[in-house]
Amino acid sequence: MSLTRVTHQMSQTTALANVQRNLAAMSKLQGQTSSLRRIEKPSDDPAGTAKALRLRAEQRALTQYDRNAADGKGWLTAVDTAMQTTSTQLIRARTLVVQAASSGTTTTESAEAIALEIEAVRDALLGQANATYTGRSIFAGTSDADAAYAAQPDGTYSYAGSAGTVDRRISEDVTVRVDADGAALFGDATGSVFALLDRVAADVRAGADVGPAIAEIDAWHNRTTSALATTGARTNQIEAQLSVNAGSMLSLRSDISAVEDVDLAETLVHLQAQEVAYQAALGATARVLQPTLLQYLS
Template identity: 55%
Template sequence: MITRVTHQSTQRMSLANMQANLAKMSDLQSQASSGKLINKASDDPAKAAEAMALRKEQRATEQYARNAQDGVSWLNTVDSAIQSSVDFMQRARDLTVQGANTGAIGAAGRDALAVEIEGIRDALLGQANTTYIGRSVFAGTANGSAFTTATDPVTGDVSYTAATVHGTVERRVGENTTVRVDADGAAVFGDGAASVFSLLTNIAADLRNPGVNVSTRLTEIDSRIQSMLSVGSSVGARTNQLTAAQDTLSNQSMTLASDLSGVEDIDLAQTIIELQMQEVGYKAALGAAARVLQPSLMDYLQ
C-alpha cells in the first residue's frame, strides 16, 4: 500500500519539528543565562522538590548559626562579668587579710580599707547587673536588673535582692539541641543577707570596729569566690559547646550548598555544546524546509 504524502502534511510536520527544536533551544538558552537546570517547577518536579527541601535545610542551618553566634556573645559577656567579679573578690580578700593584721595597721588604715571594700561592693553590683543588648545576663527571662537595692528608712541599712527568675535564656542550635546562654545571678553573687554585697558591707563595718577580727570573714569570701568559679566553669563548658556547634553548622552549610548545586546548577560546558548543536540543527531544518516546501502562486491564492 502506497502512503500518499501531501504538500500540506509535509509542511505541518516540518513546522512542528522546527517548533520543537526552537523550544528546546529556548530552554537551553534559559539554562545558560540563569545557570540553573530548574527555572520553574514544571522543568523537573522531582528535582524541584529536592531543591526546595535543601533550601529549607539551608535556612534552618543559617538560623541555627545565627543563634549560636548570639549565644556565644551572651556567654562571653557572662564570662567577662564573672572573671571581673572574681578579680574584685580576690582584691577584697587581700584587703581583708591586711585588715586582720591589727598589729601593723591602725584605725585610719582600717577605715581606708573599709572604704575600698565598699567601692569593690559597688563595682560588683555593676558587674551583677551587666547587660547584653539591653538585657540582663544574670536575670534569666525577667525584665529589669538582676539585683535591686532597698534602703531601710530607719537604720539606713541597704539590702540587695536578686530578681525572681521565671525562665532561663536559651538558644536553639539544632533541631533537638538548645544551650543556656545566661547565668543565675543568685548562684554567682548570692541573695539578700547571703549575698556578696552584704558580705562586703559587713566586712567594711568590721574593719571600722577595732574590737572585731575580720579574719573570720575569709572563709565566707573564699566560699563566694568558689561559687563564682563554679558558675564560670559551667559558662566555659557551654561556650565550648556553642563553638563546636558553630563548626558543625559551618560544615553542614557548605555540604548543603554543594548538594543544592548538584541538584539545580547546570554543567555550563555541556549546556553550551548542546545549545550550539540545537542551533546547527535548527538552521539545517530551516534550510531543508526551504528546499522541500517551495510555495507556489496557488498556495498564496488559497
C-alpha cells in the same frame, strides 16, 4: 486498505512544528547557559524542584542556627567578662580582709580606708551583677527587669531575676544555656555577697575580728571560678557546633548545586547540537514552503 493523503499544507504544518520545537529546545538551553541553572521553573523537573525546596529549607534552618550560636557566644562572652571581673574583685576583697585581720590594732584612719575600699569592691560587684548584653541582664534569667539587683532601704539587696534560663538552639537537637544564675553567683537579700561586704566593712570600722569572713569570701570566689569553667565549656560547645554547621552548610550547597545548577560543558555541547538541528529544520522547512506550480495555477 486506505491510504492517507499527505497534502502540501500538512507538510508545511509539520515542518513548522518541528522548527518551533527545535527553537523552544534551543531557547531553553540558551537560558540554562546564561543563568547556569538547570531548573528555571518547577515544571522543568518537579522531583528536582521538591528536593531543592527541601534542601533550601535545611539551609535556612542552618543559617538560623548559626545566628543563634553567634548570639549565644555574645551572651557567654559577656558572662565570662563579668565573672572574670567578679573574680578579680573578690580576690581584692580577700586581700583587704586579710590586711584588716592581720594588722591587729589599727588607727581609725586606716580602718576607714580599708572599709571604704571594701565598699568600693561591693559597688564594683553590684555593677557586674547588673551587667547586660543587648539590653538584657545576663544574670536575671528570663526576667525583663532593668537590673538583676537593687539596693533596698533596709540595707539588703533584692534579686529581680527569674528561675528561667536563656537558651539558644544551635542545631536541630542541641540547645545551650547562655546566661548565668545570678542568685547562685551573688546571692540574695541578707545572704548576698554584697551584704557580706557591707558587714565586713562595718566590722572593720568597729575594730571587730573579720578573720572568719575570709572563708566566706573564698566560698563566693569558688562559685565564680566554677561558673567560669561552665561558661568556658558552653563556649567551646558552641564553637564546636559552629564548625560542624560550617561543614553541613558546604555539603548542602553542594547538594543544591547538583540539583539546580547546570553542567556548563555538557549544556554547551547540547546547545551546539540543538543549533545544528535547528538549522537543519530551517533548511528542510524552507524547501517545503517553496511554492509549487499547482499553487500558481490555482
